[in-house]
Amino acid sequence: MDTEQVGEDMDGGPDREHRQRDQQAYVLRTVEERGVRLIRLWFTDVLGRHKSVAISPAELETVLDEGLQFDGSAIDGFSRVQESDVLARPDPSTFELLPWADPAEPSGTIFCDITNLDGTSFEGDPRQVLRRNVDRARAAGFEMFCAPEVEFFYFADSGPDPQPLDRASYFDLTTTDVASDLRKQTLHMLEALSIPVEYSFHEDGPSQHEIDLQYTEALSMADSIMTLRLAVKKIAMDRGVYATFMPKPLNGVQGSGMHTHLSLFQNGRNAFHDPDATDGLSATARSFIAGLLHHAREITAVTNQLVNSYKRINEGYEAPRYVSWARNNRSALVRVPIPKPGKVDSTRIEYRALDPACNPYLAFSVLLAAGLRGIEDDLELSPEAAVNLYDLSRDEQREIGVDSLPDNLNEALDEMEASELVREALGDHIFEWFLRNKRAEWNEYQRQVTPFELDTYLPNW
C-alpha cells in the first residue's frame, strides 16, 4: 500500500476565484452537454415553503453573473413597502439535474441566496440567516453537522379525512405495504440528488414512514430537507398518493417528528468527544446541551411552528414534552446516543422536538445559536433525567426542576418574543415578520369551532 502526496509540482489547492469561475463553467457546460431545457431556481420563504422560478439555458449565464431580479413582495416574508425588488443569486455548488424530469426535457435545479439589489444579503432570506449563523460558528472554530430523521405520512388524498394507505406497523414488511414501492423510488431519487439515506423504515403509525439522512454540514442539510420534502411529495403525487409532513394529522396516532442528530467538529475532530471523560462527553458537548435546554422554550416556536405542532408534542409518544436530557430515555428533549465502540467520531446529541414542517434553515439557526450560547456562557449541564418523565406527576417534575415545552403556539411565541437569542439568530426582519405572521395564525385558529367542541358540547348544551 502506498500513501502519497501527489507531486508537489501540482498547484496547491484551488484558489477562491478560480473555484468560482470553474463552478460556473461546470454548470454552464453541463447544461449545454446534457441538453438541459429548464433551470429551476430554488429558494425558501420564511415559513419554509419551497419556491421556484424557472429560467431558460439562454438566461443562465447572465443569472449566474448578475442574479435574477424579482419582486420580493410577491412572497411571504420577502416584503417591504419600498424597495421590494431583490435578486436571486444561484449557488452553483448546489446545481443538480432533476432525476424525475422527462428525459426528453432535462431540467436542472440550483439553490439561490437572496440579496438586495446592491448585493448586500437580504434579511428576509432564511438561507442567508443560516449562513450567518454557520459563519458565526466557524469564527469560533466550529462546524455543525446535522442528521435528521424525517417522518411523514402517506394518505389517499389531501382531503380533510385522511385515509392511511395501510395498517402495517413498525418494520412490517407485508404485501399490503403498497408504500414500500414509493419509498424505494424516493430513496433512489434522493441518492440521485446527493442526499444519502442512512435508513428508511416503517414507523409506528399506519402509513407513517421515516427516512434517516446521513449527516452533513448544516447549510447543505437544510437544502437537502427542502429537496427531500419536494421529492417525497412529488413521487407520491405521481402515483396518486398524498404525502404530508404535517406534524399531527391523526387523532390517537403518534405524529411526525424530525429528531435531529447534531455534532460539532473543531479542527477535524469531534468536539463533543473527550477520551478522558468517563462518559466520553466533552465539556463542549455538555455546555452545548445546557445551552439547548436553557433556551429550549424560546426556540420552540421556530422548531415547531404550526398550531398543529403542539398536538404532537402534547400527546407524548416519542415527542419530548419535557426540557431534559438523557442517554437512553426517549422522553427527554435531548438524547445522547452512546456511540459504538471505536466510533468516537459519531459522538452526537439528538434534539427531539423538531418536526418536519419547520423551516430547516431557521430551525438549524436557532439550535446552533442556543448551543453555542451555552458554550460561550460556559453553562453547567443539569443531571441526566434517569426516569421516564411521563410517569411523573407535574408536581414531581417541578420538584426535580424539569420544565416543559410550551403548551401551544401562543405560549411559544410569547417565549420567542422575549428572547434576545432568537432575535439575534434570526435577525430583526425575520424575527418580527415571523411573530406577526404566527400571531395571526394563532388568532385565526382561536376563532375556529373545532370538531372536538361540536362532538362534546353540542349534544349536551
Added chain:
Amino acid sequence: MTRRTTMDPLLVFPNPPPPELAQCLDLDGWSWKAVANADAAMAEEPDEGWSGAVVVADTDPEGAFALCRRLRKVEMPLQPLLVLVGGGQLDALELRDDLFDDFCLTPLRPAELRARIEHLFSRTGRGTRPELVEYGPLALNLETYQAAIDGEPLDLTYMEYELLKFLAAHPGKVFTRETLLSRVWGYDYYGGARTVDVHIRRLRAKLGEEHANLIHTVRSVGYRFGQSRWGI
C-alpha cells in the same frame, strides 16, 4: 488555459512561420511543425497524420494554395485547414472554398487568431483530443466536465465531479482525507475529514451498487480509487 494531451502536430506553412503565429501556437500549448512545401509535408507527416494545418498565404500565395491543394485533393483530405490571407487577397479565396475550412486576415490580431484556431481545431476533434480520464467503465471528459460509467452519464454536483476527477486521475494511490481536503477542496472546507466522507458516500451512491467499490476505504488511512498497484 486548456492543457492538452500529447497530440499529433499541426502542419504549419511556411518554414519558418511568422513569429506572431509561432508565439501564439506555443503560448496555447499546440504541438506544431513547420514545412517549406508540399513534399516536405508528405515526407514529414507523422504516423497518425497531421492533426490540422495553418497555412499562411500572404507572402507566398502560390506556394500556399499549391500546398492546400496537395493536402486536400487526396483520398483522405487533411482537415481542418486554416488559411491566413492579407486583406487585399480576399479575391484569392474565391472558387477555393474546398481548399480550406476557415480563414483569418493578416496582419494578425493575436486574440482573433487564437479564437479561430481554438474554434476550428477543438470542434473537429482531431487536433485537440479532449482530455480524458478513463478507468475501467468510468470515463471523465475534463473539457466538458462530463463523467460517464458504462457509457451512461453520471449526474454529479461540482464537488462530486472534482473529487471523482482527482481520484480517477490517480488510480491505485491511497489518499488521506487531509490530502483530499487540501487538493480537492482547497481553500474553503470546514468540518475536516467529515466533509470528505460525506462526499465519498454521495459519489458511491451515484456510481451505483455495481461500481461503488471503485472507491475503496482503506481503514484508518483514507481512500483509494481502483485497484492497488500492489494488488492488495
